[in-house]
Structure formats: structure tokens, C-alpha cells
Amino acid sequence: MTDLVARPDADASSPDDETSVIQTDAETGDATAYEWAPAEPARKKRRLWLWIGIPVAVAAVGLGAASAVVIAPGTSIGGVPVGGLTPGAAAEAVEQRMADTTIVLTSDAGDAEVTGAELGATVDAQALVDAAFAARPAWNVGEWFAEPLDAPIAIDAAVAGGALRSALPGLYVDPTDSKLAFDVESATYVVTPSVDGEGIDVDAVHAALADAFAAGDARVTIEATTAPVDPERSTYVADATAGILNRMLDSAGFYVGSDRAVPVERKTLASWLTIESGDRGTFDISADANAIAKAVKGLPAAVHRAPVDATVIVNSAGTVLSTPTAGVVGRELDSTAGIAKAYAEQLANGDAVYALPVEETPFKTTNLARMLEVDLSEQRLYVKENGAVVDSWLISSGLPNTPTYTGHYTIGYKTSVQTMRGYDRDAQGNITGEYETPNVRWPMYFNGGQAFHGVYWHSNYGNRMSHGCVGMPEWRAKQIYDWAPYGTDVWIHA
Structure with a gap:
């Protein structure tokens, strides 16, 4: 004790x-x-409120400060937990999980595995994290442990296809690209169609990767299924390019206005062009300016022409009845500088119509006002042009009981030959019978049933002989038939 x-x-x-x-x-x-x-010293009074309050206060301050810079607890983007992380750390976590997520492929040709990084998979982590932090900051208790946020995953099909092909090459059959070539025999561009290949279904792998990422699975196993693999240059692209090239062949040339003054032969144009594979499965067209320059040298001589004046036949009202001689504008090409280079650039853009910078000389037009004038008292036909008599000969007009009526008319119906029919009349105008005359040549009607025509049944010209028509030798009838177009003025007077 x-x-x-x-x-x-x-x-x-x-x-x-x-x-x-x-x-x-x-x-x-x-x-x-x-x-x-x-001796035990007397116990001093302890201020417990101070020693407890200080850590609690510090903790409260820390929690409040942290809640302003971290994401709400329980938040996940896809299958990646990001609660309690800063946006920067959360973005890194999402990107790293995406890169590391692994797809294990099984097939008869063997097994292989590829990661999200190898497949070219991407997720816009920063944008997703920023949106998550904006909607679910840690201080917002109501958003704690909310539903996971979706995380759309993109995949680079070309990168993924290359990675899958390297992983399981035995599942791949190469596609065949379409081809485009000039066929000399038909002088057209023809297409050889493309053929699809076969390879691992990139869409199926993409879907499996997205599902694994959303579920938070770092590794998932799927069966490698195959799908058609498109060729780089498909048939429809080749067909479209062939269409452009063949339209170029149809229209190729050097033009003055709408006139293809100097055509370019189809085979010649094809020899100037080169067709090569372009970006994204297209075809690039280029042209050889040096080859074009050889043809350009001959352009001035080929383009040059003197003007040709026009001649038109008109009636008394000035209406054009026909154009015996069409007017032609004169033209001259002074310089060929720069044409070859410019045309090569046009051809590369699918345009084979080159507008030449020529100097034009206008033509003159001569109007010929023509008229057939019959003087019944003289029994003569006068062929007039611009008021002047250019020819004249005797005719036979209608008899007194079937007269040729006076007046101003125009040529209407014309035919090279026909059978004429009509009625015989007495001096009082009464019908006494009918007539029929076959093979009447070169009739030109001007007043109902009255016409100019050739006569083969008499030669008594200068005397009234007909049933109202104006008869003449057949060769003379042919002469005015060719000379007087439809609408030519006719004047019959006594």
C-alpha cells in the first residue's frame, strides 16, 4: 500500500x-x-470551445472554397467518375479513359485488341467537363450523385480502318477503284466501274467502344463482323467526271461569239488533257499549254475573213420576204499572246469553249423591193426591182368574158406543177362548160384562182387567151417563180 x-x-x-x-x-x-x-499542480481552465472551433472553422472554410472549384460528388461523364475533381483534372481523366478503353476482337482469322487511341477515337472532354461543372458545382448539393452525363464519341474512320486492318489483316479484301480513260475508237471518255472491298465493320466497333465507355468498362470483347469497304474513287465520281470531259469534247474550240470559228478535234483535245487521281476520291484534270500553243499559232489565219454584204428582198412596206445573200461579219485576230495558257486553265476547270478577242467589221445590207407589174393594154409583164425594170416580156391575160382583174396583190400559194380546172363562160359570163388542164408548170397565185404560170398549149403571147390567169412560156414562168418569193407585190392595171 x-x-x-x-x-x-x-x-x-x-x-x-x-x-x-x-x-x-x-x-x-x-x-x-x-x-x-x-505535488500535482492545480488544473488550469481549458477553453475547449476554442480548440474545437478552430478546426471546424478551418474545415468549413476549406469545404466552401473547394465547392467553388470542383465538380459535385457522384458526377460521372459517360462511365468516368469526375466528382470532386477540378475541371482540368476531370478533362484529363475523361480523355485518358477514352484513350485506354480497349476493344478485344475475336474472329476465325484470330483475335486482336485495339485501344480508343489507336482507333482515332475522340471525345470533347473539355467541353463536357465545362458543361458538367457549370451545371453541377460541388456547392449545389441538389446535384450530388445525379444521373451520368452522356459523352458522345467521335471516331476517325480512316484511322480506325487502318488500325483494324493492321490488327486482323486476314479479314480484309481490297476494293478496286473506278478508272477513267479516253477510248480512241469511240472518241469518248469511258468508265471502268469500281468494286467494293471487305473489312471489319468500323461502325460496329465504334458502337462497342461507345457502349464500353458509357458503362465504365475499360475492356470489352466483341466478335469482329465485316462490312463492305468503299473504294477511294467510286463509280459515280468517275461517271460525273466522264460527263464533264465528254461535254468538253462536244464543244471544244475557239469561238467568236456563238460561232465556233476554229473547232478542236476530239482526239486532239484528249491528247492535251491529263486525268489523274485527286483528293478525296476525285479526278483532277490538267492541260498541256505547250501542246495547245502549237494549235494557237494557226488561229489568225483560220479566224480571219472579209465581211460579206447581205441582200434581202422586201415588199413595198419594207417587210423582208427572203434573204438571197446572208450578211457575214468580217473579223481579225491581232494577237495570240497568252491564249494557250489561258485555254489550258479553262480546260482544267472543265470549260472547253474559248472566246477569242477579235476585231469585227460589220457588213452592209442591200434591200431589193421587187414587183411583178402587168400592163393589160400592152399584154406585157414588167419585172421590177427598186422601181427599175430589170426584165420584160409578152404575156397572155384573161379573155373579155374571163378577165384578169386589176389591182394590187401579193404572191401567195406557189407550186411547181398542178392540174388546173375551171369553167368556160360566154360573153355574158354564163357558165358554158368545164375545162381541165394537166401538168401546168410553175403557177403562182396572186388573186384567188388567178395566177402566173407557164403555157405549153399555145404561143400566142401578146393576146388575151386565158380564163383569167397570166400565161407565159414555161421557162419565163420558172424565171419569176425563182425570182419572186411569197409576199412579192403584184400590180395589175390596164
Whole structure:
């Protein structure tokens, strides 16, 4: 047993007082030893509120500050947890998970695996994280542990196709590109169609990758299925290019206005052109300016021509009845500088119509006002042009009982030969019978049933002989038939 006693000289109020420690034997009760122990100091009052409050306050401040810079707990983008992370750390986590997600492909040709990074898969992590942080900051308790946010995944088909082909080459059959060539025999551009190949279905792999990412699976196994592989240059692109080239062949040449003054032969144009594979499965057209320059040298001589004046037949009102001689504009090409280069550039753009810069000389037009004039008293026909008599001969007009009527008329119906029919009349105009005359040549009607025509049944010209028509030798009838177009003025007078 041990008792504590105070030292006799100790001051009860002194904080430094020592206390004696007396050890007593448990059986005899004698004290066998003692020592002085320092007295226990009085306990000071502890300000617990201060020691507890400081950490709590610090924690509260820390939580409030963190809630302003991190995403709400329980938030996930796709299958990637980002709660409690800053936007920067969250974006890195999403991108890393996308890159590391692995697709294991199984097939009869073997097994292989590819990662999201190898497939060229991308996710707009920063935009998704920024949107998540804007909608779900940590201080917004109502958004804690909300539904996962969708994370659309893009995939580069070309990169993915290359990675899958490298992983399982035995599942691939190469496609055949379409071809385009000039066929000399038909002088046209013809197409050899493309043929689809076969390879791993990139869309199926894309879908599996998206599902795995959304589910938070770092690794997923799927069966490698195949799908058609498009050729780089498809048939429809070749057909469209062939259409452009063949239209160029149809229209190729050097033009003055709408006139193809100097055509370019189809085979010649094809020899100037080169067709090569372009970007994204297209065809590029180019032209050899040096080859074109050889043809350009001969353009001035081929284009040059003198003007040709026009001649037109008109009536008294000035209406054009026919054009015996069409007018032709004169033209001259002074220089060929730069034409070959410019035409080569046009051809490369699919345009084979080159407009030449020529100087033109206009033509003059001569009007011929023609008239057939019959003087019944003279029994003569006068052929007039612009008021002047150009020819004249005797005719046979209508008898007194079937007269040729006077007046101004115009040529209407014309025919090279016909059978004429009509009525015989007496002096009083009464019908006494009918007539029929076959093979009448070169009739030209001007007043109902009255016409100019050739006569083969008499030669008594200068006397009235007919049923109202104006008769003449057949060769003369042919002469005015060719000379007087439809609408030519006719004047019959006494």
C-alpha cells in the first residue's frame, strides 16, 4: 500500500510543494521506505470551445472554397467518375479513359485488341467537363450523385480502318477503284466501274467502344463482323467526271461569239488533257499549254475573213420576204499572246469553249423591193426591182368574158406543177362548160384562182387567151417563180 503525505514544511499554497510517498509493507504494516513526490499542480481552465472551433472553422472554410472549384460528388461523364475533381483534372481523366478503353476482337482469322487511341477515337472532354461543372458545382448539393452525363464519341474512320486492318489483316479484301480513260475508237471518255472491298465493320466497333465507355468498362470483347469497304474513287465520281470531259469534247474550240470559228478535234483535245487521281476520291484534270500553243499559232489565219454584204428582198412596206445573200461579219485576230495558257486553265476547270478577242467589221445590207407589174393594154409583164425594170416580156391575160382583174396583190400559194380546172363562160359570163388542164408548170397565185404560170398549149403571147390567169412560156414562168418569193407585190392595171 502506498500513501501520499505532505512534507511538514510544505506550504499548502505553493505550487512547488512536494508530496512524500510512503511505502508500507502489506503484512507487517511497517513503513519501509518513503520519498517526496512533487505535488500535482492545480488544473488550469481549458477553453475547449476554442480548440474545437478552430478546426471546424478551418474545415468549413476549406469545404466552401473547394465547392467553388470542383465538380459535385457522384458526377460521372459517360462511365468516368469526375466528382470532386477540378475541371482540368476531370478533362484529363475523361480523355485518358477514352484513350485506354480497349476493344478485344475475336474472329476465325484470330483475335486482336485495339485501344480508343489507336482507333482515332475522340471525345470533347473539355467541353463536357465545362458543361458538367457549370451545371453541377460541388456547392449545389441538389446535384450530388445525379444521373451520368452522356459523352458522345467521335471516331476517325480512316484511322480506325487502318488500325483494324493492321490488327486482323486476314479479314480484309481490297476494293478496286473506278478508272477513267479516253477510248480512241469511240472518241469518248469511258468508265471502268469500281468494286467494293471487305473489312471489319468500323461502325460496329465504334458502337462497342461507345457502349464500353458509357458503362465504365475499360475492356470489352466483341466478335469482329465485316462490312463492305468503299473504294477511294467510286463509280459515280468517275461517271460525273466522264460527263464533264465528254461535254468538253462536244464543244471544244475557239469561238467568236456563238460561232465556233476554229473547232478542236476530239482526239486532239484528249491528247492535251491529263486525268489523274485527286483528293478525296476525285479526278483532277490538267492541260498541256505547250501542246495547245502549237494549235494557237494557226488561229489568225483560220479566224480571219472579209465581211460579206447581205441582200434581202422586201415588199413595198419594207417587210423582208427572203434573204438571197446572208450578211457575214468580217473579223481579225491581232494577237495570240497568252491564249494557250489561258485555254489550258479553262480546260482544267472543265470549260472547253474559248472566246477569242477579235476585231469585227460589220457588213452592209442591200434591200431589193421587187414587183411583178402587168400592163393589160400592152399584154406585157414588167419585172421590177427598186422601181427599175430589170426584165420584160409578152404575156397572155384573161379573155373579155374571163378577165384578169386589176389591182394590187401579193404572191401567195406557189407550186411547181398542178392540174388546173375551171369553167368556160360566154360573153355574158354564163357558165358554158368545164375545162381541165394537166401538168401546168410553175403557177403562182396572186388573186384567188388567178395566177402566173407557164403555157405549153399555145404561143400566142401578146393576146388575151386565158380564163383569167397570166400565161407565159414555161421557162419565163420558172424565171419569176425563182425570182419572186411569197409576199412579192403584184400590180395589175390596164
